[in-house]
Amino acid sequence: MLVTRNAADLCALLVNELYGQLPSVCFSPASPPVAALLARGRSNVRDLALHTSLNPKQVRHGLALVIQHNLVFYQTDHETATTTYEANPQASYHLVRVGKILDVIDRKYGTMAKNLVNDLLMLGHVEVAELVRYHRLKHSPKKAKMNGEQNHDHDHNAEFEDEDENGLEYGDPSDPFDDDSHYVNGNGIAHETTEDVTPIQANEVYDTLAQLIAAGVIESVVATMFQSPQDLKASVEQECMKEFPNGVRGAKVTTEFDTMVKSQIKAIGVERATMKRKLQESALYEPSNIKRRKLANGGMSNGFAGDSGGSILRDEPNTVVRLNFDKCLVELRNQKLTEHVEDFVGETTAQVFAALLASLCKKVYRCQHDQHTIMTEEEEETYFTGVRVTSEEIFDHLSPGVDVSTGIGSASEEDIDIRFAEKIRKYPPQIQGSHLQGTLDEGDEVLGSDDEDYDHSGEHLKGTYVNGHNGYHNSAAQNGTKLGGDHSGEGHSSRAEQLRQMRQHLLILAEAKQQFVRHCGQNEWTVDFGPLIQQLRYVELDTMIEDNFGRQGLRLTRILREKGKLDDKTLPAMALMRKPDVHVKMAEMEMAGFLEVQEVPRDNNRAANRTMFFWFFDEARTLKRVLDNAYKSMVRCLERLEVERYNKRNVLLTADRKDVQGKEEEKLRGDIYNEYLEFIEVEKKLLSQVSRLDDLVSVFQDF
Amino acid sequence: MSGRGGRGGRGGGRGGSRGKPAPPGMPGGDDPSLIVNDQPQETYPKFYKPPVAPHLTPLEERAVACFVKFRRTYHNTPLYTHRHINGEFLSAKDPVLPRHGQSQINARYGVKNRATIDPFLSVPMYSHRFVDETRTLPKLRNTRPWVKDLFPEELWATLDGRDTSGPKGGFQTKGSANRGTKRRLYDDDEDDPYGDGDDDEEIFGRSQRRRENETEEERKARIDGAGKDADNEDGDAGDLDDEDDEEMEAEDDEYDSAEDDDGGDYNAEAYFDNGDDDDFGDDDGVGESAMDF
Structure with a gap:
């Protein structure tokens, strides 16, 4: 993340908005509020106190809080015993996504998972036992929390039942089926469980937690995570340097040194992932047929098997955990891509795509890698070879409510070129700079030594395809998903049939111009995130250019993007526009920073009429500018929110009173309540604007 | 050279409303057919319709x-430090009130003396x-277990x-001073005008639970024992009452020290009453106990 002034302001504002003033003051001190840590770089307490004009005690309190929430890195020099702090702008930017993350976790992993994530955001990093305790304290006696007396009783109950369960659970820890039923209760129908007044069972919480850790949403914390990646590398290098007393000189020693550093860093990665791997292994033992049976019953969708995970966690109550924003970003990316597919293809297909992403992303833990990312072995493997899933796995992840027979057209057998339709593309398309069309059309023809290969599994299914009941369904429900009752009506459509129909959806996706899915082997599918996101970026950028400069502007930029640098004489001809129009447009876009111009003089005296002008579209630079503008607008929105708060401060003061909070409608006088609602409306609009801008930022930068 | 020559010819195009040849240096400026309208733009568009x-x-x-729910819940925890503590944050929005730089605002952050107190609201009501008391420092102690490593x-x-408050904090004094003084030092800076009324909102509800779990006998023992010895094995339970007292004392002291620090050159409050603190301190003490239901 490039930290511009706007970005720094935004981070400070976000911290201020959520975690309060003191921590954010540590972020943003000086009169033009350029963030202290962000602007000054790393500093120690004394420097911070100096720059912020706060006293050291306040600075220390603020720092303790931001460390708790992992918003800063720190590094202690053991010789001088001084600690320096460094802002982690990415982490503080993530705060803007809190709402989205909670929502996506809610939908994917259930309400209890959402509450757990909520607690984690509240607490920062925390020990597992403490987290579970807090979770049960806060979320179980929902109705009783208003008045202290009842709360008291409930706590007692919770305490007792906890003990009971412990006894029970340690009594029969080995029965997988029993545990499984617990698990279903905890997640599939978690809504009902939390709505009840009955306190939450501790082992449910543990199981959910285990499941989240195995999925990578929550990660265990080790001390090295508080060092910035650069510091970490530097300290590892220093350690390794001790092994080479003669210094690192010469090619051989250098390579030795490098491999040593690499292995050390890998060891750190392994250390970080120990708990996750343990839980994943335990999850793997579950026989898959149990999961299928569950699916057939329609109780729940996408299951992680967190069977004995809970008890593993219980054995190590001192593991410290925190939320892993990288994984959350992956979930958000999946959501975004699904929306994208829905726009381009259709609803049912989008749901199939969502299922594909869900099964695929079990193994994807982060969206982007840079040279400082510490990868575990498993991650490295998937990073270099790519992940792939089979149709069966996708089908298991497909929510049973989806009627896969809708949304596909019917074509007679001879119209389909099976060799082309089922063509297997083993290699991912290359990201080709700014040549948009190139990626899409030529695709892997360039690489295609494997052109002739196609998936034969499509053929033997053809028989059913023709005499199935397909046409009937398509005519009935071309538009979208059918849910519930409809589904039960066609119980006769067998699993094989559904699987085949789902394959058709996947083939649609693979065949689409955007290449959402790559058919990478016999019945195997994968998604090339890089090119797909790149394309999404262009879509967003195009929309933006079209909104600002009209269709002609868009046309010009697209031409430039495809052709590279263009002389200003050929451009009008190519765009089929009048020359003056082109020039006006180009000048306009250049001033807005979307286009650049390069002068190449033909002779020494650089006269204008002896100079060639080449227009070009610099994607990286444009993106940076767009991002900075997005940050700026977000800052404006948050500042506006502050002004609105100031305007309505009397109302808000009343609404914030402890006896009013939560039951504003009955407590507030009519006109005040109306004003309060007005404010809520305004706040909602502003925050949604911020989150929309964040969508843009995510696409351009983080996905 | 030829670029400068072009300047003279510019007048020719002025009559036409369409525009004139391109100025020198503009891309494509050598093309005589290119007409550029260089009239100044309208300052504002005729009508502005924001999307x-x-x-x-x-x-x-x-x-x-x-997002809103999360924010609200977090703001109710003792770790949240309130915004808008002094008038400065309001004055940034208000065109009439004087403006201060951020560093000036920060310098007065959390300072509570007579100059910063709102006379209309500071009388306990x-x-x-x-109303949440405005917190200027997060309440770190006892709210939750920290993973110190x-x-x-x-x-x-x-x-x-x-x-x-020193530059090193408690870092070096650790273990050297005995417990009483340490707590004394802590309480010195606890600027919490309405006493310890936030037991019920401690993150983990620790203190509350602590008391709920004890039986009637234990409670009696605690109340008896509180006056005698705070450091016995049941001392933890006695802590809270003890704290309240100390905080009240600290409250009185605070105004003394604050005035020494901040009101150095011009002490407006001391102008009429000759710096006599007593009545104010008494008032506050009464208010304190009145607030402590």
């Missing part, structure tokens, strides 16, 4: 609701029990609430 944002999708609505050593004392 209206589309309504929130259900997805966005849920996300915003989650019944409705204050429903993950914090740098110099912050450990801060987490324990033993932070002295």
Whole structure:
């Protein structure tokens, strides 16, 4: 993340908005509020106190809080015993996504998972036992929390039942089926469980937690995570340097040194992932047929098997955990891509795509890698070879409510070129700079030594395809998903049939111009995130250019993007526009920073009429500018929110009173309540604007 | 050279409303057929219609609701430090009030003396029990167990609430001073005008639970024992009452020290009453006990 002034302001504002003033003051001190840590770089307490004009005690309190929430890195020099702090702008930017993350976790992993994530955001990093305790304290006696007396009783109950369960659970820890039923209760129908007044069972919480850790949403914390990646590398290098007393000189020693550093860093990665791997292994033992049976019953969708995970966690109550924003970003990316597919293809297909992403992303833990990312072995493997899933796995992840027979057209057998339709593309398309069309059309023809290969599994299914009941369904429900009752009506459509129909959806996706899915082997599918996101970026950028400069502007930029640098004489001809129009447009876009111009003089005296002008579209630079503008607008929105708060401060003061909070409608006088609602409306609009801008930022930068 | 020559010819095009040949240096300026309209732009467009944002999708609505809910819950924890503590934050928005630089604002952050107190609201009122006291320092001590290994050593004392205001905090005094003085030091800076009324909102509800779990006998024993010895094996339970007292004392002291520090050259309060603090301190003491229901 490039930290511009706007970005720094935004981070400070976000911290201020959520975690309060003191921590954010540590972020943003000086009169033009350029963030202290962000602007000054790393500093120690004394420097911070100096720059912020706060006293050291306040600075220390603020720092303790931001460390708790992992918003800063720190590094202690053991010789001088001084600690320096460094802002982690990415982490503080993530705060803007809190709402989205909670929502996506809610939908994917259930309400209890959402509450757990909520607690984690509240607490920062925390020990597992403490987290579970807090979770049960806060979320179980929902109705009783208003008045202290009842709360008291409930706590007692919770305490007792906890003990009971412990006894029970340690009594029969080995029965997988029993545990499984617990698990279903905890997640599939978690809504009902939390709505009840009955306190939450501790082992449910543990199981959910285990499941989240195995999925990578929550990660265990080790001390090295508080060092910035650069510091970490530097300290590892220093350690390794001790092994080479003669210094690192010469090619051989250098390579030795490098491999040593690499292995050390890998060891750190392994250390970080120990708990996750343990839980994943335990999850793997579950026989898959149990999961299928569950699916057939329609109780729940996408299951992680967190069977004995809970008890593993219980054995190590001192593991410290925190939320892993990288994984959350992956979930958000999946959501975004699904929306994208829905726009381009259709609803049912989008749901199939969502299922594909869900099964695929079990193994994807982060969206982007840079040279400082510490990868575990498993991650490295998937990073270099790519992940792939089979149709069966996708089908298991497909929510049973989806009627896969809708949304596909019917074509007679001879119209389909099976060799082309089922063509297997083993290699991912290359990201080709700014040549948009190139990626899409030529695709892997360039690489295609494997052109002739196609998936034969499509053929033997053809028989059913023709005499199935397909046409009937398509005519009935071309538009979208059918849910519930409809589904039960066609119980006769067998699993094989559904699987085949789902394959058709996947083939649609693979065949689409955007290449959402790559058919990478016999019945195997994968998604090339890089090119797909790149394309999404262009879509967003195009929309933006079209909104600002009209269709002609868009046309010009697209031409430039495809052709590279263009002389200003050929451009009008190519765009089929009048020359003056082109020039006006180009000048306009250049001033807005979307286009650049390069002068190449033909002779020494650089006269204008002896100079060639080449227009070009610099994607990286444009993106940076767009991002900075997005940050700026977000800052404006948050500042506006502050002004609105100031305007309505009397109302808000009343609404914030402890006896009013939560039951504003009955407590507030009519006109005040109306004003309060007005404010809520305004706040909602502003925050949604911020989150929309964040969508843009995510696409351009983080996905 | 030829670029400058072009300047003279510019007048020719002025009569036409369409525009003139391109100025020198502009890309494509050598093309005589290119006409550029260089009239100044309208300062504002004739009418400005800002695009209206589309309504929130259900997805966005849920996300915003989650965000707001999370924010509200966090703001009710003792770790949240309130905004708008001094008038300065308001004055930034208000065109009439004087403006201060951020560093000036920060310098007065959390300072509570007579100059910063709002005379209309600082008198304890019944409705204050429903209003969150404004917190300027997060209440780190006792609110939750901290995983100290993950914090740098110099912050450990801060987490324990033993932070002295010096440049090193409690970092070096650790273990050297006895318990009483340490707590004294802590309480010195606890600027919490309405006493310890936030037991019920401690993150983990620790103190509350602590008392709920004890039986009637234990409670009696605690109340008896509280006066005698705070450091016995049941001392933890006695702590809270003890704290309240100390905080009240600290409250009185605070105004003395604050005036020494901040009101150095011009002490407006001392102008009429010759700096006699007593009545104010008494008032505050009464208010304190009145607030402590």
